[in-house]
C-alpha cells in the first residue's frame with residue numbers, strides 16, 4: 246500500500262514527455278517521476294497521485310547519479326522549461342531523441358518494421374539559436390531561494406519580469422539575464438531593454454494578461470546565423486514614437502554595428518504570442534537576411550524561419566535526399582514559411598508551389614525567389630485548413646509528384662491530411678518537429694494501405710532540449 250507524501254527510491258529506466266521520467270518499484274508498480282532525472286539515476290521521489298496501475302511522484306533528490314549525467318551550466322536549469330536535458334551528456338540526448346521518434350511511430354502510429362536512422366547531431370551545443378522570444382510579465386516568478394524573502398527585501402521588483410514563462414505558468418515569468426542558447430548579442434539586448442524599460446516604467450507599463458492594460462508584451466531577437474545580421478523587435482500594445490526612438494539609440498549604443506535593424510510591432514491580441522498587426526521600423530531595413538547553402542533569405546519579424554541556421558541547412562539536405570526529385574517533378578511545399586525549402590527544391594525539379602498562411606512569410610518567400618532569379622516557384626497565401634482552395638490551386642498549378650509538408654508542432658488539420666490523401670501524390674515528405682504529430686498524421690495517411698512509411702531520419706535542431714525534428718518519406722502503395 247502506498248500513501249500520498251510517501252518517499253520512495255526508484256531507478257529511472259526511461260524518460261517521458263513533459264519533464265517526466267519512469268521507473269518501477271520493487272513490487273513492479275510503475276512510477277512516473279516529475280523533475281530533472283536521467284536514465285540510470287536512482288532518485289528519491291515523493292508520491293502525490295495513486296492510481297490502480299501506477300503512481301505519480303515529485304523528484305526530491307538524487308541518490309545515485311546516472312553515468313549519463315553531466316552538470317547543467319545554466320543557473321535557471323530546472324526552473325525554466327527551455328533546456329530540460331542540460332543535465333545529460335549529448336550522446337545520451339541523441340539516443341533519447343531517436344528513441345522518442347521510434348517510440349511515437351511504433352506506439353502512437355502503429356508502424357511496424359520501421360527503424361529510424363540515428364539522430365543527426367548538431368555541432369554547437371549552446372548559443373545555436375538564431376531567434377529568441379522573451380516575455381514581459383507584471384508578476385515575477387520567484388525561484389525557491391527567493392520564496393522566503395520578505396516582499397520589501399527583494400533586490401529586483403516583484404512586478405517586473407523579462408524572460409521565460411515558468412512551465413505551465415503563463416501569467417508569470419522568470420526574470421533572466423542570460424540564456425546559454427542565445428548569442429552574446431541577444432543577452433546584451435535582453436539586459437539593455439530590461440534596464441531601459443525599468444527606467445521608463447511609468448510610460449511603458451507591462452501588459453497585464455488579467456486586466457488587458459499596459460504596453461510591454463514581448464522582446465524578440467533574431468540573428469542571421471550565417472550573416473551576423475541582427476534584429477530587435479519589441480512587441481507593445483501601442484507605438485510610443487518618442488520612447489521607441491530613444492530605445493533605438495540606446496540599442497545602437499549598446500550593440501554598435503552588431504545591430505542591423507530595430508522594429509516595434511504593435512498588437513491588440515489578448516494572448517501572449519509575439520506577433521504584430523502593425524510594424525514600425527525604427528532602424529535599418531526592417532528585416533534581416535540569413536544564408537543557407539546557396540540561398541540568402543530575407544526574414545521579417547513575423548515570418549517563420551528555422552531557429553538553428555547550421556542545422557536548417559542539414560535538414561534541407563535531408564529533405565532533398567528523402568525526396569529524390571526528378572527534373573520533371575511538380576512539387577508542393579506546404580507550410581513553406583519564407584520559402585526556404587521551396588528554393589532548395591527549385592533547382593532539382595520542374596516547378597514548386599509554396600503554400601503558407603502568414604502574409605509576411607509569403608511576401609518574404611516571393612522576394613527570396615526574386616533575389617535569386619528563380620522563376621519556377623509560385624507562392625500562395627492559404628490557410629491549409631481550407632481544403633476547397635487546395636483543390637482549386639492544384640487544378641491551376643498541376644498535380645504534384647512530390648508533396649513536402651512541414652506543419653507546426655500540432656501537425657496537420659485532419660481535413661488537410663484527408664485532402665492530401667485525395668490528391669494522392671506518389672511521394673510525401675513529412676517534416677516534423679513533433680514525433681506525436683508525425684505518428685498521428687502518418688497513420689492517417691497510411692489508412693487503408695494508401696501509403697507506406699519508407700524511412701525516417703531524426704535530426705537534432707535543439708540540443709539541451711527534448712525537442713527533435715524528423716524527415717519521413719511516405720510512398721503511395
Ligand SMILES: C[S@@+](CC[C@H](N)C(=O)[O-])C[C@H]1O[C@@H](n2cnc3c(N)ncnc32)[C@H](O)[C@@H]1O
Pocket residue numbers: 549550551579580581582583584585586600601602603606627628629630651652653654
Ligand atoms: C514549421 S514552420 C515551417 C516553415 C518552413 N517549411 C521552413 O522550413 O522554414 C510551419 C509554417 O506553417 C505556417 N502555418 C501555420 N498554420 C498554417 C495553416 N493553417 N495554413 C498554412 N500555413 C500555416 C506557419 O506560419 C509556418 O511558417
